[in-house]
Amino acid sequence: MIYLIGMGPGNIKYLTVDALEKIKVSSKIVAFGRLSKIAEELVGAATKITKVEDVLNHINSDENIAILASGDPCFYGLLEYLKNKNIEVDEVIPGISSFQYMMTRLKKSWHDAEFISLHGRNESLDRALKSSVSVILTDRKNTPHSISKTLYEIGVRGILYAGFNLSYEDEKIVLASIGDDIENISDLSVVVIENEMD
Structure with missing residues (x-):
């Protein structure tokens, strides 16, 4: 399963309950700088990436992967990029946009x-x-x-x-x-x- 999770504007208190639950059941978490720190607070570990292209190197269909995106992944976000790369996201969890x-x-x-x-x-x-x-x-x-x-x-x-x-x-x-x-x-x-x- 690939979860694309909107992390909201940044502060952990704006994270939805659904987003939190999906992060906790994922076997791998992929996130950019500040989001990886939030993931580490929540579950102890995250794979930190620096470029959007790096996401592709961490997608494996045998794992439950949570890809953390700032704001809402459907608003000028990561969903568009993944679709253009023919990556099928199983579930998108919305977040509050900045x-x-x-x-x-x-x-x-x-x-x-x-x-x-x-x-x-x-x-x-x-x-x-x-x-x-x-x-x-x-x-x-x-x-x-x-x-x-x-x-x-x-x-x-x-x-x-x-x-x-x-x-x-x-x-x-x-x-x-x-x-x-x-x-x-x-x-x-x-x-x-x-x-x-x-």
Whole structure:
């Protein structure tokens, strides 16, 4: 059995009961850096990987394997990658996405939001021009600072919220005007844009 398990935004208290049960019955756990530490806390051991491609080296149909993914594996997540590699996942266990957590912290609805992932992707920010609310997933290259500057250059005006280390003890949410300089507090961040549309 291959379980693809959404681990939520990071803090173990946001892990679902189902996810916890599947981790405990798995004979092998494959996880990225910070997630491997959580797995070690829960069951004592995990195979730590550093690249998405490394997952493929640890899949064996004779074992119950738990592949741990941050957030929700169905939202710009690992499920898409595994399907493209013809890996059949037996069960996907959902997790709370970092953007869902961020919107609850802001106490804002996201049902009309535009979603853009710059996490390991090269998507355009032009879609943010047409939406009053945009949610942007970031990475080391596409930081809240660079997003703020790019949005300003393409004509977006309004407010930007940058959430760093969401759900962890050192969580910080910064409010800025689009175009402002934003300190890169952490590589773990989510950006929410409120566009002042005409």
